[in-house]
Amino acid sequence: xxxxxxxxxxxxxxxxxxxxxxxxxxxxxxxxxxxxxxxxxxxxxxxxxxxxxxxxxxxxxxxxxxxxxxxxxxxxxxxxxxxxxxxxxxxxxxxxxxxxxxxxxxxxxxxxxxxxxxxxxxxxxxxxxxxxxxxxxxxxxxxxxxxxxxxxxxxxxxxxxxxxxxxxxxxxxxxxxxxxxxxxxxxxxxxxxxxxxxxxxxxxxxxxxxxxxxxxxxxxxxxxxxxxxxxxxxxxxxxxxxxxxxxxxxxxxxxxxxxxxxxxxxxxxxxxxxxxxxxxxxxxxxxxxxxxxxxxxxxxxxxxxxxxxxxxxxxxxxxxxxxxxxxxxx
Amino acid sequence: xxxxxxxxxxxxxxxxxxxxxxxxxxxxxxxxxxxxxxxxxxxxxxxxxxxxxxxxxxxxxxxxxxxxxxxxxxxxxxxxxxxxxxxxxxxxxx
Numbered sequence: 050x051x052x053x054x055x056x057x058x059x060x061x062x063x064x065x066x067x068x069x070x071x072x073x074x075x076x077x078x079x080x081x082x083x084x085x086x087x088x089x090x091x092x093x094x095x096x097x098x099x100x101x102x103x104x105x106x107x108x109x110x111x112x113x114x115x116x117x118x119x120x121x122x123x124x125x126x127x128x129x130x131x132x133x134x135x136x137x138x139x140x141x142x143x144x145x146x147x148x149x150x151x152x153x154x155x156x157x158x159x160x161x162x163x164x165x166x167x168x169x170x171x172x173x174x175x176x177x178x179x180x181x182x183x184x185x186x187x188x189x190x191x192x193x194x195x196x197x198x199x200x201x202x203x204x205x206x207x208x209x210x211x212x213x214x215x216x217x218x219x220x221x222x223x224x225x226x227x228x229x230x231x232x233x234x235x236x237x238x239x240x241x242x243x244x245x246x247x248x249x250x251x252x253x254x255x256x257x258x259x260x261x262x263x264x265x266x267x268x269x270x271x272x273x274x275x276x277x278x279x280x281x282x283x284x285x286x287x288x289x290x291x292x293x294x295x296x297x298x299x300x301x302x303x304x305x306x307x308x309x310x311x312x313x314x315x316x317x318x319x320x321x322x323x324x325x326x327x328x329x330x331x332x333x334x335x336x337x338x339x340x341x342x343x344x345x346x347x348x349x350x351x352x353x354x355x356x357x358x359x360x361x362x363x364x365x366x367x368x369x370x371x372x373x374x375x376x377x378x379x
Numbered sequence: 380x381x382x383x384x385x386x387x388x389x390x391x392x393x394x395x396x397x398x399x400x401x402x403x404x405x406x407x408x409x410x411x412x413x414x415x416x417x418x419x420x421x422x423x424x425x426x427x428x429x430x431x432x433x434x435x436x437x438x439x440x441x442x443x444x445x446x447x448x449x450x451x452x453x454x455x456x457x458x459x460x461x462x463x464x465x466x467x468x469x470x471x472x473x
Binding site: 086088089090138139157214215222364367372 | 384405406408412419440442443
């Protein structure tokens with residue numbers, strides 16, 4: 050997902066009896082559905098896991114601007130350009146909401162960015178794939194934002210107050226993103242033969258990377274079990290992936306496009322589709338830094354940060370000078 | 380020189396007649412930039428008619444552990460609510 054394979058710290062889920070009184074009171078609050086707020090006591094592992102997860106989520110929003118930003122100057126019409134610009138600006142906003150939520154846990158913005166730039170913290174694997182043509186912008190909105198929404202909607206109920214509130218804001222804005230993507234896909238799929246081929250080609254390339262967004266199966270993972278007990282994670286990766294496939298197949302059918310999976314078949318018994326797993330070797334390679342665009346993406350982030358240093362420092366120096374002058378005048 | 384921009388808390392009045400409400404925070408070098416950034420980050424969809432920004436370190440907050448002493452005393456003062464008093468029906472609306 051936007052946060053893939055986040056490891057919780059600790060030994061997995063303890064029973065209430067094995068917990069310290071503080072931990073037990075904390076877990077009981079979560080079980081009652083209470084929100085945990087920044088200054089309140091929380092287990093160290095809860096704090097650390099949240100910083101990792103929210104940080105990774107924020108990084109994904111920010112890095113996610115790059116593949117789409119690539120097409121702002123090349124959008125086919127002025128209207129499409131204005132829409133895409135608004136969408137990419139939203140992603141920046143989402144990144145900022147999430148960084149602020151992470152900062153309430155005692156980590157600084159600069160620390161988070163340094164960890165992204167050094168490769169210590171990750172962002173979603175999906176943004177290491179290229180956007181080769183305009184149809185890809187449609188596929189990204191439809192599939193990538195669609196997969197993101199699958200994950201983000203349940204996270205509105207997460208136990209950590211600032212994270213939950215950030216997710217509520219994000220979800221309100223996110224459905225515009227998916228719809229604008231599907232709108233592009235409709236235009237292309239119902240356009241000329243060449244446009245339809247482009248739409249199919251984009252679906253072919255983004256289908257499996259989108260399935261990878263949910264991360265490998267985690268039904269037996271101790272990390273996931275702990276995160277679920279803490280309500281930092283609400284559903285398993287497999288549950289969300291299944292939901293995504295079930296939702297997306299009819300949408301592809303409407304477009305007259307074919308999901309690139311020979312094994313895709315309705316399974317009456319489970320009330321959902323059977324489908325092929327993505328290539329997990331490829332996923333782990335991308336996570337390790339060997340995807341098609343890892344170097345380009347991280348390179349662009351580091352360059353923007355380094356090139357902007359004089360500007361950030363300049364504004365700060367100006368602000369300090371102004372406040373010194375104001376103090377002297379008093 | 381390397382210095383992180385300070386953190387600001389952002390409050391927005393959603394509509395005329397409502398209170399400003401906390402919506403989140405952001406980093407900015409000074410108050411003027413904080414207002415500009417708040418406009419871009421928190422009002423992209425017409426969410427407000429007015430913005431307040433306050434540097435986060437100027438906010439004094441009650442401590443979570445004071446919740447009991449601060450708020451419990453009012454629990455026992457149920458007579459502060461109008462529903463505490465039974466008014467006979469024949470008196471009419473009050």
